[in-house]
Amino acid sequence: MSPRSDAARNRARVLDAAQQVFAADGLGASTEQIARRAGVGVGTVFRHFPTKEALLSAVLAARLETLADDAERLAEDPDPGAALFDFLARTVQASGLKIAYADALERAGIGTDEVVAPVRERVTKAVATLLDRAQRAGAVREDVAVGQVFVFIHGASRAVPTITDDALRAATLRMMFDGLRPR
CATH class of the missing domain: 1.10.10.60 (Homeodomain-like)
Structure with a gap:
């Protein structure tokens, strides 16, 4: 070797x-x-x-690469609506550490924009594909834009993991998903 x-x-x-x-x-x-x-x-x-910050930056970037991998894999799912909502649920549920990494980097004066920049386009493209497929399948409102999906992920990632009751957490996430579904 x-x-x-x-x-x-x-x-x-x-x-x-x-x-x-x-x-x-x-x-x-x-x-x-x-x-x-x-x-x-x-x-x-x-x-x-x-530095510890360099390690945290690399770990955060690796987590985002995994996020992109998941979205790309799910984009091939035969049920586009289920694929998008599965992606959103798993992303929100796994967000605690990602937020901790980002917060620690921000406290150290390292903007997360520079950390996520190399993978941002890939994640955005993969999520846009998931969203487009779910919208064409009628599972998601047509007026939802990919930027709104990222705002949704951000907000849900800050709120949902703080709920300690499993049933309440799942019900809250379902309620949030209802806002994305066609009326």
């Missing part, structure tokens, strides 16, 4: 480990914990991510 492929493999392992450690232990988790989970030395973590 070449040194470059070793480095790429180690970087991927560190990113994966960081996501797992942050999810389990919060953003205050140590670099040592991440290195241990990745099976690499602390120096390897710092070689790829010289």
Whole structure:
């Protein structure tokens, strides 16, 4: 294996480990914990991510890549309406950590716009495809624009995860979805 492929493999392992450690232990988790989970030395973590903010930025970007992957995969679903609402539900339910990453970066003076810029177009295109297919299938109002879907995701991602009762959280999300459905 070449040194470059070793480095790429180690970087991927560190990113994966960081996501797992942050999810389990919060953003205050140590670099040592991440290195241990990745099976690499602390120096390897710092070689790829010289600061905690660089690591958080990379983790946030990786989460957005996964979001784009999900949207692209769901765009092939035979039930476009179900695919869009499934995507929205999973995105909102998984948003807690993404918000924590973004908030931590903002507090450190790093705008999330620069972090998400490389994947923004891909995510927007994938969500636009999901929306278009759902609208053509009659599952979503025709006057909903892709920008509104992102505002919906943002608002629901801030509100829904704060609801601790599972039944109430699911009912609230269904009620929010009703605003996207044809009248």
